[in-house]
Amino acid sequence: MSAVSDPATASPAASLFRRNLATFAENRLAVASAAILLGFVVMAVFAPWIAPQDPNETDLFRRLQPPAWMPGGEWAYLLGCDALGRDIFSRIIYGARISIFIGTVVVAVATVIGILAGLAAGYLRGWVDTLISRLIDILLGFPYLIFAIGLMAMMGPGLVNIILALVYKEWVIPARVVRGETLAVRELEYVEAARALGASRFHIMIREIMPNVLSAVLVVATIRMADVIILEASLSFLGLGVQPPTASWGSMVADGRAFILEAWWVSTFPGLAILTLVLVINVASQGLRDAFDPRFHE
Amino acid sequence: MTVSEPLIRVESLVKHYGGRRSLMDRLAGRPAISIRALNGVSFTVARGETLGLIGESGCGKSTLGRAVLRLHEPTAGRVTFDGADVTALSPAELKAMRRDMQIIFQDPYASLNPRRTVAEIVGLPLKLHNLAKSGREARDKVAAIMERVGLKAAHLDRYPHQFSGGQRQRIGIARALISNPRFIVCDEPVSALDVSIQAQIIKLLIELKRELGLTYLFVSHDISVIGYLSDRVAVMYLGEIVEMGPVERVLQSPRHPYTQSLLSAVPDVDSPGLRKRVKLTGDLPSPQAPPPGCKFHTRCPLAVERCRTDVPVVRTVGEGHTAACHFAEELVQG
Amino acid sequence: MSGTMGNLLEVRGLRTVFDTRAGEVRAVDGVDLDVRPGECLGVVGESGSGKSVTFASVMGLVRSPGRIEEGTIRFEGRDLRALSPKELRRIRGRHIAMTMQDALTALNPALTIGEQILEVLYAHDETLPSVGRARTEAARKKAVEMLTLVGIPSADDRLRYYPHEFSGGMRQRIMIAIALACRPKLLIADEPTTALDVTIQAQVLELIADIRTRLGMSVVLITHDLGVVSEYCDRVMVLYAGQVVEEGPTAAVIGDPRHPYTKGLLRSIPRLSLRGQPIEPIEGQVPDLIGLPPQCRFYSRCNERIDACLQPIAMREIGAARRARCIRLEEETRP
Incomplete structure (x- = not known):
C-alpha cells in the first residue's frame, strides 16, 4: 500500500539475474577481487605453462637461495628457493592447483549433499527432519579442524581422503541454510498452489523450492570456499594433507618453519598466497551476497 | 436426494492444528497444544452457485477453504465433491481430482514462483495432468487462457516481477482455470489489490463464472465484495458458522448479533453515519482456549447468563436462513 | 484556494522525487494542500498515488534516494523546510505526530x-x-x-x-x-486500519474521531477506503499519480464527484445494493511515474478523454470550496 516503496518495484523489464549482476558490477572492490581470483584460477589451470621451473626439481646448490631482488638471488628463481633448492614461485603456482581443486570439489560435493538434505528436512519434516537435524547438531558439536584431523588420522593421508574428511562435516553448513530457507519458502502460497494443482513432493522440492533457495546457498558456498582452503592448508601444514613432494601451500609454510629467521621467504610467500586467495574469495563473495541475496535489497 | 444434488457437501468438518508433540516435548512432559481452527462446519454449495464465506482474521475461513480441497488435511468430517468422498481419496485419486477443484490465492506476490516464467506457471497443470500432447499445444493453451483473463499472450516468457499486482492476480486465475475445473475456492482474491484493480478482478471472476459454469467458494473479510457477488453467505466466528443464508436475507436482516455488529462496523459511502452501530468490545478470544457456551458471548452486547453455559443450536429463521443464537428468532433488526 | 489565513498546515507546490536506476520517479508532483484547525482531512489514493510520500515529506521523513525538489511546507506559518533538523524534530512529535499502517514494525x-x-x-x-x-x-x-x-x-x-x-x-x-x-495539534494517521478487521477498524476510527473532538486537534486520515472517508472526514482530497485530482467537502465530492477518476473509484466499490448490475471498473493501471508526458495523468484510463487533455491540466475551482483537475469540468459530462 505504501507509495514510498513503489519506485523500486515499478522498474520494468530486465531479468532479476541481470539486475543483480549489474549491482555486483558496481561494487569495484568485489569486481577487482573477482579478477584476482580469476588470475589464481588461470594460474592453477595453466601451471605447467606458467611455472618457470619444475616445482619438484631439487637443486642443493640453490638451497635457501633468497628472492631475486636480494643479494644472491637470480631472476629465474623469482621468490627464492626452499631447503631442497626447489623454486618457491613455481611451487606456489602448482600449490594453487591443490588449494583451488580441493576447495572447489569439497564445496561442490558438500553443497549438493547439503541441498538435498536441507530440502528433505525442511519440506518433508517429520522423522526425516528429526534425523537430519540431529545429525547436523551432532556434527556441529565437534570443532571442525579436530574432526578433520581425527578422520585423517584414521583414513591416512591422500588427496581423496582429505576431500572426504572435509566433506563429512562441510555438508552441514549448506544443509542448515537450505533447511531454513525451505522452511520459509514452503509456507508461501506458490508452493501451496503447486500442491493444489496436484504436484508431487519431488516436483515441489526440486522445481518450486530449490530454485528459490539456490542463490542463498551459492553465496554461502563461495564464502565457505575460503574456509575450506584454510582447512586444507592447516591439514597440509600438520603433515596430514597432500603428501610430498606434491606442492601444497600449507606444507610449504610448514617446510619453512625451521628456517624462519635465516630464510623468511620459504614460509612467507606461500603464507601470503593463502592470505591473498582467501581474502579475494571473501571480498568477492561478500559482493555476490550483497547483489544476489534478496534480503540485502530494500 | 433430488436432481439438484449440491456440487460440494461439507459435513461436520473439524481441523485442529498442533496437538502432535515432538520427542523433546514428550520427554519434557509438555502437553499438546492444539488450535481448533474448524469446529464442526457443515454446508453445501450448489452447482453454479457462489457461497460467500465471511469472517474476521483467525475465524478459520481460509482454513476451511483449504480443508475442503484437502490442502490441509481435515481432522474429522467429510467433504463430498459431486457425490465422491474427497476425504477418502487415495493420493493418486486426489491428484486426479485436483483438476476439478482449484484455488485462487490472496497474495499476488507470494502465489507465483518468482523463478518461473508465466508460461511455466500457468502451464504447470497441463504438465502435471498430461493435458497437452506437445509443448506447442501447451503453449497455445496457455496463450489462449492468458488472453481470456486479459493478459497479452506475448508476455508468456516474462517473469512474475515484471507484472503489476492486478496482472499477477490474473496470472493466478489463469493457472487455476487452465485445467477446466468446476469448483474454485477464491481465498481473498481481491483483498491485496487497489480499489480500481479490485473491481477489474471482480468483474473478471463474475464473467468467468458465467461463461465456464463455475462454482465458487468465495472467502473474504470484505462484506461489500461478498454482498456484491455471492448468492448465499456464511458468517464464521471462531471456527464455526454462526449464520448462513441467501445474501439479501443475511446482510439485510441478520439474525446473529455477530453478523449485526460486523455489518454495522463497515463504513459505507452511500449512507455515512446513518446506521445504528452495534459496538463490539474487545478482541477475538484465543482459538487455543475458546470460551464455553456460545463462543461469541465474551463480545456479545446481548449476552445473558445462559449464553455462558449453553451452546446454542443452529436454528432455521427463514427460507434457507440459519443462525446459531439462543435469541435468533427475536433478533429482528429494523 | 481559499484564504491562507488560519491554516494549520499549508503545503504549496510540493514536488518529491526518487532517483532510481530506471530514472527519476515523480512520486509527488505539485501538491497543494491545507489542513484547517480542528478538521479531519481524508487523503484518498491507490498505491503509487503519492499519498504516503506527501506526508512523509511534510514530516521531513523522506530519505535518499528520495528528495524534496521544491515546494513550501508551512506549519502554523513557519516554513518547515527552512528549519534545522533539530528544530524540525522538536515540531515533529511535539506538534505534529504520525502513526504508521503497521504498528508491529513501527x-x-x-x-x-x-x-x-x-x-x-x-x-x-x-x-x-x-x-x-x-x-x-x-x-x-x-x-x-x-x-x-x-x-x-x-x-x-x-x-x-x-x-x-x-x-x-x-x-x-x-x-x-x-x-x-x-x-499534538496535528495527527497524521497513515492507513491506521488497513491491517485490521472491520470491527476493530470501527473501534480505532471511533477512537480517533472521539479524541479529535476532545483535544481539538486536526487529523489527516490517509486511506484507500472511500467508505472510511465518507464516515469520518470533513474534507477529502483525491490523489492520482502524484497529483491532487479532486478536493472538497466530503459529502459534496462523494455525492457529486467531478473528476473522472473519482467517479470511477466510486463506481468501483462493490456493494450489496449493486447486485446483478455489472461493475464498471477503471480499466488499465496507474501509469509509470518515470518520464510522464506533460498531459493529464489519467488520460490513458479516462472514459471522457478528448484531444485537449493532451496538455498539462491545472486545478480548476468549482465554486468556493471545491477544486478538480479536469479540463471538462464546466461541461455537464455525467454518464
Whole structure:
C-alpha cells in the first residue's frame, strides 16, 4: 500500500539475474577481487605453462637461495628457493592447483549433499527432519579442524581422503541454510498452489523450492570456499594433507618453519598466497551476497 | 436426494492444528497444544452457485477453504465433491481430482514462483495432468487462457516481477482455470489489490463464472465484495458458522448479533453515519482456549447468563436462513 | 484556494522525487494542500498515488534516494523546510505526530510500551517538572492517562508489556497513544486500519474521531477506503499519480464527484445494493511515474478523454470550496 516503496518495484523489464549482476558490477572492490581470483584460477589451470621451473626439481646448490631482488638471488628463481633448492614461485603456482581443486570439489560435493538434505528436512519434516537435524547438531558439536584431523588420522593421508574428511562435516553448513530457507519458502502460497494443482513432493522440492533457495546457498558456498582452503592448508601444514613432494601451500609454510629467521621467504610467500586467495574469495563473495541475496535489497 | 444434488457437501468438518508433540516435548512432559481452527462446519454449495464465506482474521475461513480441497488435511468430517468422498481419496485419486477443484490465492506476490516464467506457471497443470500432447499445444493453451483473463499472450516468457499486482492476480486465475475445473475456492482474491484493480478482478471472476459454469467458494473479510457477488453467505466466528443464508436475507436482516455488529462496523459511502452501530468490545478470544457456551458471548452486547453455559443450536429463521443464537428468532433488526 | 489565513498546515507546490536506476520517479508532483484547525482531512489514493510520500515529506521523513525538489511546507506559518533538523524534530512529535499502517514494525519490539511513551514525553513535553522524582511520576501518570484515553484497560499494569504481547488493534491504539502523548495539534494517521478487521477498524476510527473532538486537534486520515472517508472526514482530497485530482467537502465530492477518476473509484466499490448490475471498473493501471508526458495523468484510463487533455491540466475551482483537475469540468459530462 505504501507509495514510498513503489519506485523500486515499478522498474520494468530486465531479468532479476541481470539486475543483480549489474549491482555486483558496481561494487569495484568485489569486481577487482573477482579478477584476482580469476588470475589464481588461470594460474592453477595453466601451471605447467606458467611455472618457470619444475616445482619438484631439487637443486642443493640453490638451497635457501633468497628472492631475486636480494643479494644472491637470480631472476629465474623469482621468490627464492626452499631447503631442497626447489623454486618457491613455481611451487606456489602448482600449490594453487591443490588449494583451488580441493576447495572447489569439497564445496561442490558438500553443497549438493547439503541441498538435498536441507530440502528433505525442511519440506518433508517429520522423522526425516528429526534425523537430519540431529545429525547436523551432532556434527556441529565437534570443532571442525579436530574432526578433520581425527578422520585423517584414521583414513591416512591422500588427496581423496582429505576431500572426504572435509566433506563429512562441510555438508552441514549448506544443509542448515537450505533447511531454513525451505522452511520459509514452503509456507508461501506458490508452493501451496503447486500442491493444489496436484504436484508431487519431488516436483515441489526440486522445481518450486530449490530454485528459490539456490542463490542463498551459492553465496554461502563461495564464502565457505575460503574456509575450506584454510582447512586444507592447516591439514597440509600438520603433515596430514597432500603428501610430498606434491606442492601444497600449507606444507610449504610448514617446510619453512625451521628456517624462519635465516630464510623468511620459504614460509612467507606461500603464507601470503593463502592470505591473498582467501581474502579475494571473501571480498568477492561478500559482493555476490550483497547483489544476489534478496534480503540485502530494500 | 433430488436432481439438484449440491456440487460440494461439507459435513461436520473439524481441523485442529498442533496437538502432535515432538520427542523433546514428550520427554519434557509438555502437553499438546492444539488450535481448533474448524469446529464442526457443515454446508453445501450448489452447482453454479457462489457461497460467500465471511469472517474476521483467525475465524478459520481460509482454513476451511483449504480443508475442503484437502490442502490441509481435515481432522474429522467429510467433504463430498459431486457425490465422491474427497476425504477418502487415495493420493493418486486426489491428484486426479485436483483438476476439478482449484484455488485462487490472496497474495499476488507470494502465489507465483518468482523463478518461473508465466508460461511455466500457468502451464504447470497441463504438465502435471498430461493435458497437452506437445509443448506447442501447451503453449497455445496457455496463450489462449492468458488472453481470456486479459493478459497479452506475448508476455508468456516474462517473469512474475515484471507484472503489476492486478496482472499477477490474473496470472493466478489463469493457472487455476487452465485445467477446466468446476469448483474454485477464491481465498481473498481481491483483498491485496487497489480499489480500481479490485473491481477489474471482480468483474473478471463474475464473467468467468458465467461463461465456464463455475462454482465458487468465495472467502473474504470484505462484506461489500461478498454482498456484491455471492448468492448465499456464511458468517464464521471462531471456527464455526454462526449464520448462513441467501445474501439479501443475511446482510439485510441478520439474525446473529455477530453478523449485526460486523455489518454495522463497515463504513459505507452511500449512507455515512446513518446506521445504528452495534459496538463490539474487545478482541477475538484465543482459538487455543475458546470460551464455553456460545463462543461469541465474551463480545456479545446481548449476552445473558445462559449464553455462558449453553451452546446454542443452529436454528432455521427463514427460507434457507440459519443462525446459531439462543435469541435468533427475536433478533429482528429494523 | 481559499484564504491562507488560519491554516494549520499549508503545503504549496510540493514536488518529491526518487532517483532510481530506471530514472527519476515523480512520486509527488505539485501538491497543494491545507489542513484547517480542528478538521479531519481524508487523503484518498491507490498505491503509487503519492499519498504516503506527501506526508512523509511534510514530516521531513523522506530519505535518499528520495528528495524534496521544491515546494513550501508551512506549519502554523513557519516554513518547515527552512528549519534545522533539530528544530524540525522538536515540531515533529511535539506538534505534529504520525502513526504508521503497521504498528508491529513501527513500535520498538525491544522496549516496553511504557518506555516508548515516556521517551516521547521526556523528549517533548515541556509541562513536565524539570528534574527528579516529580518528573518521573508526572510522566508516568501522563502515560497511564494516554493509554486509558485510547481504551487500554488496566493501563498502569500494561506499561510493562512489550508490543508483541498486544493484539493488532491494541497495538494500533498504543501507537496512537504514543502519537498523542504530547497533545499534538496535528495527527497524521497513515492507513491506521488497513491491517485490521472491520470491527476493530470501527473501534480505532471511533477512537480517533472521539479524541479529535476532545483535544481539538486536526487529523489527516490517509486511506484507500472511500467508505472510511465518507464516515469520518470533513474534507477529502483525491490523489492520482502524484497529483491532487479532486478536493472538497466530503459529502459534496462523494455525492457529486467531478473528476473522472473519482467517479470511477466510486463506481468501483462493490456493494450489496449493486447486485446483478455489472461493475464498471477503471480499466488499465496507474501509469509509470518515470518520464510522464506533460498531459493529464489519467488520460490513458479516462472514459471522457478528448484531444485537449493532451496538455498539462491545472486545478480548476468549482465554486468556493471545491477544486478538480479536469479540463471538462464546466461541461455537464455525467454518464
